Every structure is written in structure tokens, then in C-alpha cells.
Amino acid sequence: MDRPKPTRRAVLRGLAAAGLLDALRAVPARADTGSASGAGSFAAITGVGLTTRIDPGYAAAKQVFNSRFDDATPVAVVAPTTVQQVAATLGVAGELGVRVAVRCGGHSYVGASTASGAVVLDLRRLAGGIVVNGETVTVTPGSALGPVQRRLAQSGRSLPVGMCPTVGIGGSTLGGGIGIDSRTDGLTCDRLRSADVVLPSGTVLTASETENPDLFWACRGGAGSVGVVVSMTFETSTVRDRDVVAMTFDDSAAAAAIASTVAWTAAGPRESWGTVTVATDGVDEVGATVLLIVPRGEGATAATEVTTRIAASPRASQTVGLDQTGILDLFARYSSQTPHPFVGGSDVLRTIDDEVSVAVIEAVRARRAQGRATSAIVDPLDGAVTDVAAPATVFPWRTHAAVVQWIVDPLAADDSAAAACAWLSDCHDRVRAESDGGYVNYTEAGTPPERWFADNTARLADIRRRHDPDGRIVSPWFG
Ligand SMILES: Cc1cc2nc3c(=O)[nH]c(=O)nc-3n(C[C@H](O)[C@H](O)[C@H](O)COP(=O)(O)OP(=O)(O)OC[C@H]3O[C@@H](n4cnc5c(N)ncnc54)[C@H](O)[C@@H]3O)c2cc1C
Secondary structure, three states: OOOOOOOHHHHHHHOOOOOHHHHHHHOOOOOOOOOOOOHHHHHHOOOOEEEEOOOOOHHHHHOOOEHHHOOOOOOEEEEOOOHHHHHHHHHHHHHHOOOEEEEOOOOOOOOOOOOOOOEEEEHHHOOOOEEEEOOEEEEOOOOEHHHHHHHHHHOOEEOOOOOOOOOEHHHHHHHOOOOOOHHHHOOHHHHEEEEEEEOOOOOEEEEEOOOOHHHHHHHOOOOOOOOEEEEEEEEOEEOOOEEEEEEEEOHHHHHHHHHHHHHHHHHOOOOOEEEEEEEEOOOOOOEEEEEEEEEOOOHHHHHHHHHHHHOOOOOEEEEEEEOHHHHHHHHHHHOOOOOEOOEEEEEEEOOOOHHHHHHHHHHHHHHHHOOOOEEEEEEEOOHHHHHOOHHHOOOOOOOOOEEEEEEEOOOOOOOOHHHHHHHHHHHHHHHHHHEEEOOHHHOOOOOOOHHHHHHHHHHHHHHHHHHOOOOOEOOOOOO
16 A cells, blocks of 8 residues: 655654644645645644655655556645544644545545545544454445455454445445355445444544434445544454356357346355456457356356356366465455556446447447457345345346446557547447446446436435535535
8 A cells, every 4th residue: 555655844843742733723725835826734633644746755645546546646645643633634624724635545546536626635644543343343434445355354253345445435435346256145335334424524424224324324335425434333244265267259149248247146145246347358259258156166157157158168267266365365366456547437327238238249340349448347236235225325227137347458658548438439339238337346437417316316416505504625526
């Protein structure tokens, strides 16, 4: 994890032990960093990590995972270690009239955890760690998914989270959180039991089903639109050993692979998961990879059943039995963990029939025809995801078959984001008849909030207005 190095000013700040609020009130609107933004005012917050535009570590401190947003110029990156420092940062930002972009893992598709002219509140140094307490775990939201799952595995526990180990549990939970355990255990946000939230006013509230329930609702799928979440407690599940099956199919069987895998998954027990990635390198014909994750010992049967449905032989097939650590190692091996440029988006589909499966394949073929690499990943949304009613959390897609993610990753040096975004539009058009919107964790710039929050948009906007009347927290959807 890259963290801003302490600057000389930070060391000097450590010597100043004035009362926090007094110190804040005494802060002049513009301080002495030479910055025209007043960024130096954050230096009055005792003990906080601060990197401003004139510090040598600025580029590293503001770096987010999607390097398309490297040109963002936040006024400063503030890295608090305590909740009080988070509140104080919001206080200084309010006094300066500067907006706040909250950062956990920094993996937002649209660079939402950075913004020119805003202060980045980087929560990765926040104290608290990952504390397992029987069947619950309390984490600082800046923790990455990999370390959380590995710590839980040591205690025989698990959370239904996404597959990339460097994604932050903060951002991914706030947007929903889809992964290989979603059918068994629901979305990550469905396992959230309470969260501590610092509001732009500096007030710290605990949100749960019984305390500040509106705020709790907003934390489950609202994608960080309301306050700064500084602690999250989840109900965990028992860890399971699994068989992992990977099968690749030619272009001619790719559409059948999508429809058959989704149908097989939906018909099977909740402990089984099936996902399909359709990809092209821009040269060779399109291929489909079916990934099945099933209870230990059931891999061979699952492979046969899915292959029979597809009615084609896989080009290659492999089955391995793994414990939780083995599964985490596998995903870590196939995850890109260093910042790079990419373009992505999504559609949430009511059904996955033959027609829509062909539409997905045609979308990938269209990009191949441009000589460009791309992929579409189809993940099921059934099982435990459907146990929660659509209005019960902000995540609205509780009766849908699947989410398809369209992704150009990495964006080649000789390619353009505009061309990739044009392809995204084409993808949306191709599946429009079955799509009701998109999944906010696979979001796109310049889109209305209704696309991601559907019928839950108005309530979320209202909660944001009440808790953040000045729109202090940067949000791609609510301005
Ligand atoms: C390589 C890769 C793999 C992925 N795999 C999956 C997957 O398998 N399943 C899945 O569901 N998603 C997946 N995602 C999407 C991911 O869940 C979202 O991009 C998520 O928003 C990232 O969270 P973050 O904390 O890393 O990002 P950040 O960029 O830090 O935050 C994302 C958004 O949440 C806000 N936010 C973050 N933390 C807080 C907080 N504590 N309080 C208030 N607001 C906050 C930010 O301001 C920003 O708007 C993947 C993304 C990438 C890049």
C-alpha cells in the first residue's frame, strides 16, 4: 500500500499539542505552504499526514488505481489516523469551502476518490485494523479485501466480497459488493451490521438497523454519497473449501456458454457460483471462459453438467480443489495490482436468454473488429442477493438475472478513452431491451444517479441533502 511519506511539516506538527477545535478555529483561511488553495490549513490538525501540491510525494499520494485520472489536482491529500482527525479535516474543508473526496482502496472506475480542487481524505492509515470477534469482524474501511479475507480465513471465517485483493472494503461495500459468495451469503453490504460515519458537520454517528437507520440504509449501496465511513462491522460466514473449474470455449459456443452457465447457476444450490468472461485480444477470435466455484468434490460433475448444457466441448478444462487461502492466492495471481488506465461500465439484465447472450458476444466482436482488446464479464445476481427486498438497501437490483461488466482493461497506449466509451455506449444499446441500469461499483462518468440507484435515488438524494446540505462530499452522481 503506498502511503504518503511524512513531510518535514508533519514532524513539526507532531510537536504542536493544542486542543483540536481551538487549533482549527485559529487556522487562517490561507496558510503558509505557498499553495493558493489554503491547503496548508490542514497542517493545524495535530498528527495528520498531509501532502500538498508543493510536496515531493504529491504525485504518489494522489495516485488512484485508474491512472486515467492521474491529471486530477486535489489541493492536498490528508491521511488521518484517528476519527477526530477525520472530523477536523471536514471542519477545515468546510471553513475553506473545499470539497472532500474520500478514498479507501482508490479503485473507483471513474476516479471518484480524487478530484481537482478537492481535498482527498485518504483513510488507509486510519487506526483500527481488522478485528475478528467471534462471528463478526470490525474493519477500518481503508483495509483492502485481500488482507481482510486472509485475516478472516485464519479464524475460519469469510465475507462475501469481490475478487480483487487490492480493492478497498470501504468503497466496495458502500456500492454493494459482488463476488463468488454472493449467491450463498449475499452482497458485502448485506452483511454490514453497523458503520460509524463522520458527517460533514463533524458529528460522528453510528448507523445500524436500530440507530440512524436512514444513514445505515445509505451505507448499503449508496456508494459513499453521504458521509465519511470510518468503521464497519460485518457478520461473517464459515469459510469453505471449494472446487474451482475453468473451461474455455470457442467463439461459436460463447453465446451458449453465457446462457447455459447463468441457467445452470440459477438452477443449482446457492453454494455454487458460475461466471463467464468473453474476451478478445483484438486479433484472435472471441473466446469464453466459464469459471465455476462449487463445493469441494463437485467440480467434475459441475463441469459435465455445464458442458452438456452448452453442447460443445471446451477447448481446455481444468479443475482444482482449494481451501480459502488457495482461492485468495488464485485471484491474487490473476488480478492486476498496479495502477493503469482502463475504461469500464455495466448493465444489469432482467434475464439472460439466448438473444441477450448473442448481443453480449456481438458487442465483444464489434470491438475485435476495431482491432482492440476487450472483455465482457457476466456475473449472476440470484441466490441470497434476492433475499433482500429492492427498497431495503440502496442496491436496487434484487430481481435481476445478472450484471454484465464491459471492460477495456488496460486501455492501450495507442487507444483513446473516447473510443472505448463509444464502445460502451454501443454495448448499452445492444442489450437495452433487457437492461434496467448499471451496477454502481462498475460505474460510468456523466450518468444520472437513476441509472445506478433506480427507484432508490430520491430517498438517497434526500438523505444526502439532510446530512450534507452543502454537498461537501464529492459524488459522481449528486455533484
Ligand atoms: C481491478 C478491480 C476489480 C474489481 N472487482 C470487483 C468485484 O469483484 N466485485 C465488485 O463488486 N466490485 C469490484 N470492483 C469495483 C469496486 O468494488 C469499486 O470500484 C469500489 O468503489 C472500489 O472501492 P475502493 O475503496 O477501492 O475505491 P475508492 O476509489 O477509494 O472509493 C470508491 C468510491 O467510494 C467512496 N468511498 C470509499 N470509501 C469511503 C468511505 N469510507 N466513506 C465514504 N465514501 C467512501 C469514494 O469517495 C468513491 O466515491 C473492482 C474494481 C477494480 C478496479
